[in-house]
Amino acid sequence: MTSHTVIIIEDEKQTRRFLRLSLEAEGYHVFEAETGGEGLKAVASRKPDMVIIDLGLPDMDGVEVVKKLREWSTIPIIILSARSEEKEKIIALDVGADDYLTKPFGTGELLARIRVALRRAISNEQAGNGTFSIADLTIDLIHRKITKMGEEIHLTPIEYRLLSVLAQHQGKVLTHSFLLKEVWGPNQMDNAHYLRIYMSQLRHKLEKEPVRPRYILTEAGVGYRFAVE
C-alpha cells in the first residue's frame, strides 16, 4: 500500500469529498484546500507527493497556482478543467502541469493518471541511465539508438530530437507549443504543422498501426503524450 500524500485544491465541497473518498480508498493521504492561496500554503507546509488543482478557483486562476508552484517545486500537478476551459487548460500545461482531466471524469481514470504522474516523478529522480523502454520499443538516449523488437530504426535528426523530448517526459502531456520550442526553437512557434508532419513520419516508422498509435498518443487540440505502458 502506498502512502503518498496528495493535496486537492478545489472549491467545490462535493468534488473534494468524492476525490478524498476515492483516493483514501487507494491508500493516499489526502489534504484539502478550498482556495489557491490556501493550497499554496498547504503545499509548502505539507510537502505532498502530488497536487490536484481545479482550474476554476474563487480567489485566483488555477493557471496562476500552477505557475507559482512551478517557481519552486517540481511535484506532479494534475489539473481538473471544465469543458469550457480549453484555453486555460493548454496554458496550464504550458506553464508546467503534468496532466489534465476534463470534468466529468471517472475515478478509475483519475487514479490511473495519478499513478503515472507519481511514477514519472520517481523515475525522474532516478534518471541517469538514459534508457526508456515501452513494450518492444527501446530508446537509448546515450547511444542514440532506437530499437524495435531488437531491430534498429533509423531516424532523421529532427525525428530523433522529437522522440527524445517525448521520451524524457514519458507520461506527461506535452503541448504543441512546448514541443515546437523544444525541437525547433522559439522562432518556429507558428508552424504547428511542422510538428504534425514529423510526428506523422515518426509514427509511421515506430508504430505498427499509425492510425491507432501505441507509443505516441494524440491529445486532440492539446498536444501529444508518450505512453507509459
Next chain:
Amino acid sequence: MNELRPDPDKLLDMVQREQEKALRGKLKIFFGASAGVGKTYAMLSAARQLRDRGLDVVVGIVETHGRVETMAQMEGLEVLPRKEIEHRGKLLSEFDLDGALARHPPLILIDELAHTNIPGSRHPKRWQDVEELLTAGIDVFTTVNVQHLETLNDIVGGITGIRVQETVPDKVFDQADEIILVDITPDELLQRLKEGKVYIPQQAEGAIRNFFRKGNLIALRELSLRRTADRVDDQMRIYRQERSIGGAWHTQDSLLVCVGPEPGAEKMIRKASRIATQFGVEWHAVYVETPHLQHQPRAERDRILKTLHFAQDLGAETAVLAGQNPDIVLVDYARNHHLFQIIIGGRRTSAWNFFRPSFADRLARLSTDRDVIQLACAVPDERISTKPAVAREATPKIYWMSYAWAVIACAAATGVAALLLPYFDIANIVMLFLLAVVFVAVKYGRGPAVLASFLSVGLFDFFFVPPRFSFAVGDVQYLLTFAVMLIVALIIGQLTANLSYQVRVASHRETRLRALYEMARDLSSVLLPQQIVDISHKFIEATFSVKVAILISDAEDRLHLPDTGEASALAIDMGIAQWAFDHIEAAGFSTDTLPGSSVLYLPLRAPMRTRGILAVEPSHSSWLLIPEQRRQLDGFVALIATALERVHYIEVAQDASVRIESERLRNSVLSALSHDLRTPLTNLAGLSDSLTLTKPALPRQQLDLAIAIRDQTSRMSALVNNLLDMARLQAGNVKLNLQWQPLEEVIGSALAACEQQMSGHHLDISLPLDFPLLEFDAVLIKSVFCNLLENAAKYTPPNSTVHIEASVDGSQARISVTDNGPGLVPGSEETIFEKFTRGVRESSTPGVGLGLTICRAIIEAHKGRIWAENMPVRGARFTFTLPLGIPPTLDMESRA
C-alpha cells in the same frame, strides 16, 4: 505617352456596356424606303429560317394587309393572341406586351415599330413596348419605313407632301443591333403596285397614289440608303474607337443648342440632332429663362418645355438655365460641359434692339474659342405648338385686365391732376403721372407700364398743356417736357417692372427653398416611416395642392401602402406603381409610360436602393411642365427617399444591437448553465464511482445500484454536453481553431476516445499514405468521428465491421464511415440530421438524436457537407467532405 492606347476608363465603360448588352435582347430592324418593299416578308422569312433551326419564334404582331405572299410566310409560326382594348366604345385589338413578357420567347416579331398604341396601353408608342421586351432579354425583329424616323420625318414630308404622325426616335434606330435594308428599285415597286401586290387602304387611296410617284420613290430610296450608310459609317467609327485604330475623338464637334421662344425651335432641334448623329457627338439642348421670358404666357413656356422634351427624346441632354443674360449663361454652360459649337435659331432683330449687337454677335464675342452657328429663320412647325386650351383662355384675360388697369391708373392721375391744377404748377402736375407709371409698373409689369408712359404723355398734353383739350402744343418748350417725361416714365417703368419681377421671383424661390428646408428639417428627426409619410403629405400637398400617397417597399421589393387606417385619397394602380419601382423610372401622368393615368408615380431612389414610390395626383394637366415645380418635386422626392433610407438603417442598427445583446445573454446563460449542470453531474458521477470502489466492497445488490447510478450519470452528462454543444454551435459563435494536420491523427484520437464503445466491433481503416494535410479544428472533427463511430456501434449488432475511408475528390476531401448493420430506415437519410431524431423511433437504444445534428453543424462550420445513405446490400454510410485548400509547405529540416 502612346496616344493610341485605349483609355482605361473608356475600356471599363466598354466592358460594362457590353455586359449590359449581353443581358439585353438584340434588336434587328428591317428598314425600307416605303411601304410595299417587302420588309414584313423579309422579316418573316428570316424568322422562319431561325424557326427551322430550332429557335422558339413567336409572332408578336404582324399586319399582313391581306398580302398573299406575306400570309404564306406567316403559316406555321406561333402567333401571340392580341389584347382587346375598349376605346371610345369600340373594341380594338393591340399587341399584348404583358402576354409577350409572360410567354418570354427568345425571339419575337413586332411589325411596324412606329405604330402608336391605342390610348390606355402601357406605353404610348410601340417602340417603347419593344424597348421593354429588349430589357427583358427578348430578341426582337421589327420593321420601319424611312419616313418614320424622327429626324427624317420633315425631309420626307418636304419631298412627298405627306407628313406621317407616327415617328420613331433615331436613337432606337441607331442603337439597334442590326439593320437590314430591304431594297427594291422604284420600277419594281411600281410594278408590284400595279399587280395589286401592295395593299392600299381605301380611305387614303388618293394620298397614297400621290405618294407612290416615281420621283418620290427615288428620293425616298436615296434617303434610306444614305441613312443606312450613315449607320454603317457609325459602326465603323465605333469599331475603330474600340480597337483604338487611330480614330479622331469628336469632342471638338459637340453641340449646344439654345432653344428659345421663337417659332421653329423644333425644326432646329431636328437639325441639331441630325448634325450630332452625323458627326457622332454628344449634344445638349438648353433653354435660358430670362426675366423677360419668364413673363411669357404659360402656353409659350409649355411649348418651349415641350421642345426640350422632344430634344431629350432625340438623345440630347437637356437643361433649363436661369439668368439675366442668356449669352453669358450659355457660354458658361458650354465651357462647363465642353461643348464646342453653339447653335442658335434665327431671330428677327426687333426694332428695339436695332442698335444692339445681335445675340449671335454677343455670343461670338464672349466665346472666341467656340463656333456659333445661326440657323436660318425657320418656318413655325405647328406639330408641337398646339397650345393647351385652358392656358389659351386664361392668360390673355389677365393680360388685358392689366392694360385696362394701366388706363384706369392714368385716368385717375388725370382726375387728381385736374383737381390740383388750380393750386400747383404744371411742372409738378407731371409728377402725378410719373407716380401712376411707377404704380402700374410695380403692379402689372413692363407692358402696361409702357402703355401708361405713352398714355400719361398724351393725357398730360391733352388736358393740361395749353392750349388745353387739344393735342396742339402752344409752347415749344413743352416738347422737351414731353420727351423727358416719356423717357423718364419708360425707364422708371422698366426698372420698377424688373425690380418687382425679381422680387417676385426671389420670393417664389425663397418659398420653394423654405419648403424644402422645412421638410428637410422635419424629416431629419423622424424615426418611423409613418412620420415620413405624414410629413411628406403635409408639405407636398400644401406646396402643390395635389393629392399624395407614399408606397413603401418591403424586403422582397413589393410595394405597400402604409397602414394609415383611412382609405387613400388616390386611386392608386399598384400595377403601374410596381412597374415604376421595378424599372426605377417615373410612370403614369406626363411620362412615357401609361401617360393616360391621372396619377404620377415617382420612384423614391435613395443612394443604396429604391425605397418606394411617391404617387401624386395633380389638379390640372399642365402642372409638371413648369421646370421649377418639377425641380422642387424632385427635391422632395430625394428628401423622402433619403429619409426612408435613414429610417431603414436605424431599424437595421436596432436589430443588430438587439441581436448582439441577445447573443451576449445567450452566451452568459450557456456558460452559467454549463457550470451549474456539470458541477453536480461531476460530483454525482464521482461519488457513485467512489461508492463502487469502497473497501471493503459493498454487498452485491448495493454495488449494482451504485454502478447503475454511475452509468446513468455518465449518460446524463453526455446528454448535457451534447445539448450545450448544440446550443453553442447553433448560436453560430463557435470560433474554429483551424490547424493544418493529418487526418490520421484525429481518427487516432477519436478511436482512443471511444475505444470502449467500439470494443465489440471490427474496424477497418483505409487511408491513403499520401493523403494531404487538412485544415480543421481537431477537437470538433474528433467529436464528429466519435459521434459517427458511436452511432455505428449503437445501431449495429456486435461483431459488425465499421469501415473508415478517406479519398480526394476534386477540391474536397471525402471521408466516410460505413457499417454493415441493418442500415437506415428508408427515407430517413435526411431527417436523421434533424434535432431529436433517431434511426428507429422510440427504440430502447440510449442517446438523444443530437449527435448527427452536431456533426452537421460542425461540418458546415468547416464549409463541408455531410450526408447519409444506405449501402446497396447492407449497412449505412455517413460521408462528409472538407475543403482541401493549399496546405503549407514543409521546409524545415534545414531551418531546424
